[in-house]
Structures are given as structure tokens and as C-alpha cells.
Amino acid sequence: MADASRGERKEGRKPQRPRVMADTTQAIASDIFSGRYRPGDFLPTENDLGVEYGVSRTVIREALKVLAAKGLVSSRPRVGTVVCDEDNWNIIDAQVLAWHAAHALDDRLFDAILETRRAIEPLVAERAATRATLREIADLQAAWEGMANAGDDIATFSRSDIAFHQVLYRASHNPIFRQIGGMIDTALKFALEATNAVSTDRRAEAVKAHQEVVEALRLRDGEAARKAADHILDLAARDLVSAKQLNKQDKAR
Known part of the structure; x- marks a missing residue:
């Protein structure tokens, strides 16, 4: 007992x-x-x-x-x-990023994420254009539709944007790219959630750029896929500047 x-x-x-x-x-x-x-x-x-x-x-x-x-x-x-x-600091660790996100936007961190994406994503998109399965192209289309139909719902837009890039890395069918994509996945989520909080007009531009990637993969056009990925990254760089400005305004309040 x-x-x-x-x-x-x-x-x-x-x-x-x-x-x-x-x-x-x-x-x-x-x-x-x-x-x-x-x-x-x-x-x-x-x-x-x-x-x-x-x-x-x-x-x-x-x-x-x-x-x-x-x-x-x-x-x-x-x-x-x-x-x-x-x-x-293991800055791409999921917990570290979550703890970091509670504070002001770190310019060095976001610049590093963008620099990494510029070095990798255009080639990932080019490879995906010739290697993606029909299922993966359909998944990419579905993620794009989620972005297009999100309206003013930034959370839904960001989730769909993140899903889009996850599918794109997977569709490259390169195990190294896939592992790198997994490593920067949390960092990418962190960056996209910050830069997506911009005007509806700018999100509409991002939707169009992502559609260009989908079309390039559907046509199996590697060069077009690379250019479309570069276009997405150019928009991300522009929106990052806006995100930094918003952060400075928040600090000043």
C-alpha cells in the first residue's frame, strides 16, 4: 500500500x-x-x-x-x-531565432539570410525546372494560389510563401540543396514573416514573381526559372529595406 x-x-x-x-x-x-x-x-x-x-x-x-x-x-x-x-551563435537554430525574434530586427542577420538565398535559390530554381515531378509542380502551384488568395491575411500569405520555397528546394532533387534548405528553413520563415508585412501592392508584386517560377517549371525552362528566382530576391531586398525602416520607427516610439 x-x-x-x-x-x-x-x-x-x-x-x-x-x-x-x-x-x-x-x-x-x-x-x-x-x-x-x-x-x-x-x-x-x-x-x-x-x-x-x-x-x-x-x-x-x-x-x-x-x-x-x-x-x-x-x-x-x-x-x-x-x-x-x-x-x-547558432543563429539558424529554431529556438535561437524564436528568442531573437522577440527583439529588434537584426540587420546583419537579415542581410546574411538574403545573401545566402541569392547564392542558392536561383540555381535551385533552375535545377527544379528540369527535375520537378508533376506532383511537385502541382504543390508549388497550390502554394502560389495560397499566396494569391491570402488578401490582407499576412499570416496566411507568409505560410504559403514559406511552403512555396520548401517545395522549390525539394523539387531541385539535389540532396545537398535539400539539406541546406532544411538548415535555413527557420531563418527563411523568420525573414519572410518580417518582409511580408508590407503593403498589399508589394505583396501583389511578390505573387506575380512567384507565378513566374511556377510557369517556368511548368515549361521546363531553367533559365526562366533562374531569372524569376532573381526577381523574387530583388523584391525581397527592397522589402527588407522597408522592414528595417519600420523597425527603426518602432524603436523610436
């Missing part, structure tokens, strides 16, 4: 610790991204962090392990935990 009681008490406990640890990890990351703790700064001791965030030293230690695995901090025995240089 005693064992059963202990089992019931154990089963009745609420699994709060994982959530507490996740919240604490995000809170420390948030303080790093906001500039409270800058690269090269030493974080307070585990005891002091525990007091500050209202959690145990064990939770702090586990949170720091997560941040270290993502390149945000580095622990030095008998010295302390230091914030790593930004170049070491």
Missing part, C-alpha cells in the same frame, strides 16, 4: 520543471539578445542568476548548458560563464 501511495503521489505531480527550465533559458537568452549581457561579458554566478530568475541553481545550470550548446555562452571552470561572440 505504501508503495502504491508513493506511486500515486509521483503520478500526481505536475511536470513543471521542463517548462521552468525552458522559460529560464529563454529569459537569459532574451537578456543576451537585448544587449543586457554583451559578447565578452561574464554572467552573474549560478547562485545570483537563480535569485534573479527565481529558480534553483540546478535549473540555471541546465539552462546554461542549453545556451552553451547553441553557442551563446561558454563556461570556464573556476572562472565563470561568458557570453560568446555573435559569430559563434
